Amino acid sequence: MSSIALAALAGLFAVISGVNDGGALLATGLKIPSIRPVTGVLMMMAAVALVPSVTHQVAITFTTRLATMEGPDGQVALAVAVLSALTVVMFLSNRGRPTSLTLAIVGALTGADLGWGVPVSYGGVVFVLGVAMAAPFVGALLAVPVRILLVRLAHGRTLRWWHRAGFTLQCLAYAANDGQKMLAVFMLAFGLSDAPLSTCVAVAGLFGAGAVYGLPRAGRLLSREILASRPLHGVTAELATGTAVIGCAAIGAPVSMTQTIAGSLIGAGAAESVKRVRWHAAMKIVFAWMLTLPVSALLAGAAALIVRGVMA
Numbered sequence: 323m324s325s326i327a328l329a330a331l332a333g334l335f336a337v338i339s340g341v342n343d344g345g346a347l348l349a350t351g352l353k354i355p356s357i358r359p360v361t362g363v364l365m366m367m368a369a370v371a372l373v374p375s376v377t378h379q380v381a382i383t384f385t386t387r388l389a390t391m392e393g394p395d396g397q398v399a400l401a402v403a404v405l406s407a408l409t410v411v412m413f414l415s416n417r418g419r420p421t422s423l424t425l426a427i428v429g430a431l432t433g434a435d436l437g438w439g440v441p442v443s444y445g446g447v448v449f450v451l452g453v454a455m456a457a458p459f460v461g462a463l464l465a466v467p468v469r470i471l472l473v474r475l476a477h478g479r480t481l482r483w484w485h486r487a488g489f490t491l492q493c494l495a496y497a498a499n500d501g502q503k504m505l506a507v508f509m510l511a512f513g514l515s516d517a518p519l520s521t522c523v524a525v526a527g528l529f530g531a532g533a534v535y536g537l538p539r540a541g542r543l544l545s546r547e548i549l550a551s552r553p554l555h556g557v558t559a560e561l562a563t564g565t566a567v568i569g570c571a572a573i574g575a576p577v578s579m580t581q582t583i584a585g586s587l588i589g590a591g592a593a594e595s596v597k598r599v600r601w602h603a604a605m606k607i608v609f610a611w612m613l614t615l616p617v618s619a620l621l622a623g624a625a626a627l628i629v630r631g632v633m634a
């Protein structure tokens with residue numbers, strides 16, 4: 323597969339990640355005017371560009387513990403995995419079932435490896451899935467003490483300062499964890515073992531373009547459908563999510579930022595009253611998450627088998 327085609331595919335993945343994740347990151351603070359959407363997008367882009375120079379452990383997890391795609395055949399398998407992940411995410415999103423692109427790429431990389439006949443590190447897959455499943459619950463649990471703290475300390479204008487701190491923490495957490503799936507695809511596509519600044523800047527630019535496009539839809543989902551969100555809920559979710567996701571990054575475990583945000587919002591609302599949470603909407607999202615990984619794995623595995631047979 324040509325390097326141009328792989329570069330285009332990696333770029334498309336970064337744009338779709340921005341559409342899927344960028345709006346979700348901004349959604350929690352839409353009702354607090356202390357950070358404008360344009361400023362928020364620029365902050366996210368800066369974090370995505372710069373944080374990998376400090377740590378790109380999660381990207382290494384993707385490229386070494388989940389995928390062993392080397393050489394020309396490996397590049398074809400990578401293309402199959404990325405296209406399968408994007409297909410599943412766009413299919414579910416177009417039917418009102420937004421899901422996790424992180425779960426999709428984890429499943430697709432595993433399925434493509436199996437379909438291509440490459441050994442799979444099942445221990446690595448189980449580790450990643452275990453942490454990914456736990457992250458939304460950790461976010462929900464952390465939201466309870468964070469909300470108690472904010473009720474005592476955040477009054478009037480001080481809530482805006484907490485929002486700025488929470489959003490900054492969330493941006494850093496995303497760049498250190500979930501956002502590195504984009505970097506991992508570039509690293510696999512071009513055989514990189516490190517995270518050059520030029521590559522990270524390119525990823526950040528493509529992510530930012532997708533975030534601008536995806537803001538209205540993703541923001542509406544998280545800030546209105548799961549919960550009739552108030553400013554306090556949003557700031558609580560930012561602080562809880564950032565803390566949980568940075569903790570996962572410290573052990574090199576990729577988790578979905580959107581899943582963790584949703585869990586933190588549910589925790590923030592339920593801490594006030596379980597009636598605040600729109601459980602029907604929340605369960606639709608959970609059902610989409612449950613479908614994403616196995617469907618992505620099956621689709622990528624079947625596609626890899628077909629392509630391998632054609633190329634044989």
